Amino acid sequence: xxxxxxxxxxxxxxxxxxxxASTCLRTPVVPLVQPDxxxxxxxxxxxxxxxxxxxxxxxxxxxxxxxEAQRHRGVVTxxxxxxxxxxxxxxxAAGVRATIVIPDNAPTLKVEATRRxxxxxxxxxPAERLARAEQIAAQTGAVLIPPYDDPAVIAGxxxxxxxxxxxxxxxxxxxxxxxxxxxxxxxxxxxxxxxxEVAVVAVEPELAGDLAEGWAAxxxxxxxxxDTSRTVADGxxxxxxxxxxxxxxxxxxxxxxxxxxxxxxxxxTAVVRGARLVVEPSGAVAAxxxxxxxxxxxxxxxxxxxxxxxxxTETLAPLLR
Amino acid sequence: xxxxxxxxxxxxxxxxxxxxASTCLRTPVVPLVQPDxxxxxxxxxxxxxxxxxxxxxxxxxxxxxxxEAQRHRGVVTxxxxxxxxxxxxxxxAAGVRATIVIPDNAPTLKVEATRRxxxxxxxxxPAERLARAEQIAAQTGAVLIPPYDDPAVIAGxxxxxxxxxxxxxxxxxxxxxxxxxxxxxxxxxxxxxxxxEVAVVAVEPELAGDLAEGWAAxxxxxxxxxDTSRTVADGxxxxxxxxxxxxxxxxxxxxxxxxxxxxxxxxxTAVVRGARLVVEPSGAVAAxxxxxxxxxxxxxxxxxxxxxxxxxTETLAPLLR
Numbered sequence: 001x002x003x004x005x006x007x008x009x010x011x012x013x014x015x016x017x018x019x020x021a022s023t024c025l026r027t028p029v030v031p032l033v034q035p036d037x038x039x040x041x042x043x044x045x046x047x048x049x050x051x052x053x054x055x056x057x058x059x060x061x062x063x064x065x066x067x068e069a070q071r072h073r074g075v076v077t078x079x080x081x082x083x084x085x086x087x088x089x090x091x092x093a094a095g096v097r098a099t100i101v102i103p104d105n106a107p108t109l110k111v112e113a114t115r116r117x118x119x120x121x122x123x124x125x126p127a128e129r130l131a132r133a134e135q136i137a138a139q140t141g142a143v144l145i146p147p148y149d150d151p152a153v154i155a156g157x158x159x160x161x162x163x164x165x166x167x168x169x170x171x172x173x174x175x176x177x178x179x180x181x182x183x184x185x186x187x188x189x190x191x192x193x194x195x196x197e198v199a200v201v202a203v204e205p206e207l208a209g210d211l212a213e214g215w216a217a218x219x220x221x222x223x224x225x226x227d228t229s230r231t232v233a234d235g236x237x238x239x240x241x242x243x244x245x246x247x248x249x250x251x252x253x254x255x256x257x258x259x260x261x262x263x264x265x266x267x268x269t270a271v272v273r274g275a276r277l278v279v280e281p282s283g284a285v286a287a288x289x290x291x292x293x294x295x296x297x298x299x300x301x302x303x304x305x306x307x308x309x310x311x312x313t314e315t316l317a318p319l320l321r
Numbered sequence: 322x323x324x325x326x327x328x329x330x331x332x333x334x335x336x337x338x339x340x341x342a343s344t345c346l347r348t349p350v351v352p353l354v355q356p357d358x359x360x361x362x363x364x365x366x367x368x369x370x371x372x373x374x375x376x377x378x379x380x381x382x383x384x385x386x387x388x389e390a391q392r393h394r395g396v397v398t399x400x401x402x403x404x405x406x407x408x409x410x411x412x413x414a415a416g417v418r419a420t421i422v423i424p425d426n427a428p429t430l431k432v433e434a435t436r437r438x439x440x441x442x443x444x445x446x447p448a449e450r451l452a453r454a455e456q457i458a459a460q461t462g463a464v465l466i467p468p469y470d471d472p473a474v475i476a477g478x479x480x481x482x483x484x485x486x487x488x489x490x491x492x493x494x495x496x497x498x499x500x501x502x503x504x505x506x507x508x509x510x511x512x513x514x515x516x517x518e519v520a521v522v523a524v525e526p527e528l529a530g531d532l533a534e535g536w537a538a539x540x541x542x543x544x545x546x547x548d549t550s551r552t553v554a555d556g557x558x559x560x561x562x563x564x565x566x567x568x569x570x571x572x573x574x575x576x577x578x579x580x581x582x583x584x585x586x587x588x589x590t591a592v593v594r595g596a597r598l599v600v601e602p603s604g605a606v607a608a609x610x611x612x613x614x615x616x617x618x619x620x621x622x623x624x625x626x627x628x629x630x631x632x633x634t635e636t637l638a639p640l641l642r
Contacts, residue, residue: 028349030369037437039371047597048351048366116358269634276368276630278597309597313590313641320634320641 006244007251008151008186010193013158016057019064020159023093024057025049027160029167029303032274032287041175041290041302043271044164047279047309051117053235054160054183054307055086055147061156062145063087063094071096073141078133080106081235082308083147088119099142101133109312148182149242158186164303165194172300173199175286177307178211178256179236181245187305188252198300199254203289205231206258210240211249215256220246232261235282235308257295259288267291269319271306280311327565328572329472329507331514334479337378340385341480344414345378346370348481350488350624353595353608362496362611362623364592365485368600368630372438374556375481375504375628376407376468382477383466384408384415392417394462399454401427402556403629404468409440420463422454430633469503470563479507485624486515493621494520496607498628499532499577500557502566508626509573519621520575524610526552527579531561532570536577541567553582556603556629580606584613590640592627601632 027048031039046054063075074097077087084100091098098119102111103126115121124132137144146153160183164171174191176184188200204212208228214221222240229237241249249256259267264281267288271279279287286304289295295302348369352360367375384396395418398408405421412419419440423432424447436442445453458465467474481504485492495512497505502523509521525533529549535542543561550558562570570577580588585602588609592600600608607625610616616623 025349025351028346028366028369030346031371033371035433035437037439045349045369048349050352050354050360052597112356116356118358272599272637273634276373276599278593278599313594316593317638317641320638 007248008154008158008189010190012151012155013162013186013190016061016155017159017162020057020060020156023060023090026163029164030275030277032271034274041287041304042168043275043277043287043306044160044303045277045306046160047277047283047306051082051085051089052308052310053082053086054157054305055082056089057159058153058156058182059083059086059090059145060093062150062152063090063096065152066143070143073143074098075145076101076133076136076142077145077147078129079147080110082310084110084114085117087145088114088117092118099136101129101136103129113310148180149244151244153182154186154244154248156186157183158190160305161187161190165191168301168303170300171195171198171303173201173295173297173302175201175203175289175295175302175304177236177282177285177305178202178204178241179208179238181211181241181249183305183307184253185245185248189248192252200252201289201295202249202253202256203286204256204258205233205236205264205285206260207231208233208236209258212256212258233264233282233285235280236285257289259285259292259294263288263292265319272320277306278309278311278316279306280308283308328569329475329479329510331511333472333476334483334507334511337382337476338480338483341378341381341477344381344411347484350485351596351598353592355595362608362625363489364596364598364608364627365481365624366598366627367481368598368604368627372403372406372410373629373631374403374407375478375626376403377410378480379474379477379503380404380407380411380466381414383471383473384411384417386473387464391464394464395419396466397422397454397457397463398466398468399450400468401431403631405431405435406438408466409435409438413439420457422450422457424450434631469501470565472565474503475507475510475565475569477507478504479511481626482508482511486512489622489624491621492516492519492624494522494616494618494623496522496524496610496616496623496625498557498603498606498626499523499525499562500529500559502532502562502570504626504628505574506566506569510569513573521573522610522616523570523574523577524607525577525579526554526557526585526606527581528552529554529557530579533577533579554585554603554606556601557606578610578615580609580613580615584609586640588612593641598627599630599632599637600627601629604629
């Protein structure tokens with residue numbers, strides 16, 4: 001855990017906290033109450049951000065660090081999910097123009113959810129989206145805002161960890177869902193800097209378990225998107241963690257575990273019933289690791305990050321019977 | 322709006338804030354985002370309290386002000402709903418014994434939800450519940466904790482208003498659901514003391530509109546429970562506001578409006594979709610008044626209090642299609 005020049009530091013994250021405060025919600029930490037009155041974990045409710053996911057923190061910080069010339073040229077990103085909404089919302093809040101490249105197989109609901117924040121939407125075949133975003137950046141000078149492998153994005157997500165340390169004095173274990181690794185990188189960096197004794201555990205769906213495999217092997221692994229797309233947790237289908245995210249995970253994370261699809265869906269229901277929060281499957285993955293007994297905390301309060309709440313009500317309704 | 326000796330004061334509410342801080346959640350204020358990106362109102366998410374409703378604040382404060390001899394004798398109340406859970410939870414948190422008298426027609430779910438907090442449950446025919454609670458108080462010396470017509474309870478609920486004023490600098494209108502009137506009494510007392518220019522509007526279901534009728538007539542009205550029980554908002558079926566609550570409403574509330582059953586159910590769906598909060602019908606009544614256009618705010622941020630989230634998932638599921 002020695003400091004490394006390319007790892008995000010506590011002071012990077014503290015600076016981000018000041019930049020995101022007026023755009024992002026300081027989310028509450030809510031107990032998940034079981035029918036017998038036990039409270040096996042608490043949830044950090046990032047689902048309550050105005051765009052429904054923690055991604056708003058990283059996007060807000062990445063836009064806040066732009067200089068005046070960059071702000072004038074605007075920002076661009078490619079995503080069909082929570083990062084797209086986050087960049088669109090953060091750009092509008094900052095008075096910066098945003099272009100979002102969205103694959104033509106994205107659900108209409110998600111396209112509309114991004115469009116409503118005033119971003120320009122460019123729809124392309126899935127295979128062309130990175131190239132098109134880079135082309136727009138090259139042609140217009142717009143700054144590309146990466147979804148996770150970026151120090152400003154990681155520092156922004158790390159503000160979740162700063163808040164947790166302030167909000168939960170007897171914090172024992174923090175449980176974080178992983179896809180590209182932006183959230184876990186920032187949260188782990190913040191928590192380990194302030195409370196090195198707190199355990200930070202990363203969780204993936206088994207069906208998108210590239211990090212778990214890499215963690216066991218001691219080297220980063222890349223899965224096919226065909227494989228990772230099998231999971232119902234549609235926010236966690238990235239093919240691998242980012243390069244700098246891998247380094248943060250190696251430096252700061254204590255363990256990596258996986259959960260099954262059934263455990264994820266059961267956790268969505270448990271969170272709705274026990275904490276009265278609407279979470280998407282990706283947002284219930286961390287809770288699932290505790291509720292299933294995969295993680296057995298030994299001391300203090302356990303907090304799972306409920307990373308997002310962007311679930312269609314048609315998907316949610318059948319889980320509530 | 323001149324001060325009256327029996328009205329709860331700002332300093333009563335500030336004192337309550339200190340007493341409830343370790344047991345109750347400082348709930349977030351969350352925007353309700355519509356599909357077009359408009360945010361017509363924010364929600365103060367009291368549904369996220371550990372017992373799922375604002376009632377925990379009043380119960381916690383009422384127990385905190387007991388003296389040592391009273392604490393030793395314990396507390397008693399009669400309720401089948403959110404106040405029962407609140408007293409049971411607050412008593413356990415304070416290390417005080419609680420007895421809850423519950424009518425034998427209460428749903429099993431609510432009985433179990435109260436029992437899990439360790440209270441002694443006494444089940445009686447509905448007509449006997451007040452008498453039985455008073456009998457227990459007389460025989461054991463337990464202190465009766467009233468659901469709304471009580472200065473300590475009102476001061477506890479008023480902490481919602483204190484937080485709102487701190488959390489929302491440009492607060493323009495506060496919209497509060499009413500049944501017995503504990504919440505609106507405390508919130509209005511706090512808000513008007515600190516920001517007299519902020520409008521405070523009380524909302525009832527049309528089918529439990531005793532206060533709206535009394536407000537128009539200029540004198541408190543009592544409806545039959547048979548009448549008030551017609552509304553789907555099962556937390557708002559009290560037959561009238563309390564006597565001291567009526568006085569607080571006369572002193573501090575700007576207007577009283579009603580909403581239809583359809584408006585209430587539509588608001589439950591809108592809150593789940595737009596704010597990712599699980600609310601019970603009673604908890605959506607204030608939002609319904611804004612979303613239906615019944616209240617048309619003229620300036621600043623409008624906040625509706627999402628008073629509770631104790632809805633059975635079987636009730637919620639059909640509203641999400």
